[in-house]
Amino acid sequence: MPTIELTKDNFEETVTGSEIVLIDFWAAWCGPCRTFSPVYEKAAERHPDIVFGKVDTEAQPELAAAFRISSIPTLMAVRDRTILYARPGALPPQALEELIGKVREADMDDLRREAAAQSTEAG
Template sequence: MPTVELTKDNFEEIVTGSEIVLIDFWAAWCGPCRRFGPVFEKAAERHPDIVFGKVDTEAQPELAGAFRISSIPTLMAVRDRAVLYAEPGALPPQALEELIGTIRAVDMADVRRQAAAKSASGS
């Protein structure tokens, strides 16, 4: 599946309508972003059940600001509307594959229980 350009107009719909979304925050002038792009594209081809979205931080400053993106590239992984990973830096292919495996293996019922417990405790 090809990558999807995420904008302020389609972001909510795509992220809430998909089980797993990997988001690459990038900009055309960023050398590490340009090197990571093909790695991200190849992973998208290998995992057609995952949405691979790209946010051009220059064209979508509102989205970059909403997620407090201060360094690019930043990779974010969202599963069932919960952010499970958000780190700056370009991952090599093997590390990206390992991250995808980890995201797939997360027990989302446990994540929701922990979030509810944290919310109930007020922290």
């Protein structure tokens, strides 16, 4: 599946309507972003069941601000509307594949219980 451009108009629908979404926050002027792009595109071809979205931080400053993106490229992995990974830096192909594997294997029930316990402790 090819990557899709995410905008403020389709972001929420895409993230809530898909089990796993990877999001690449990038900009055309960013050298590391241009280096990471073919790695990301190839991963999208290998994993057609995952949505691979791209947010152009120049065209979508509201989305970049909403997620406090201060460095690009930043890769975010969302599963069941939960952010499991969000870090700046271009990943090499093997590291991206490992991340995808971890996102697939994550026990979402455990993660939700941990989050609920932490919010109870904090509250």
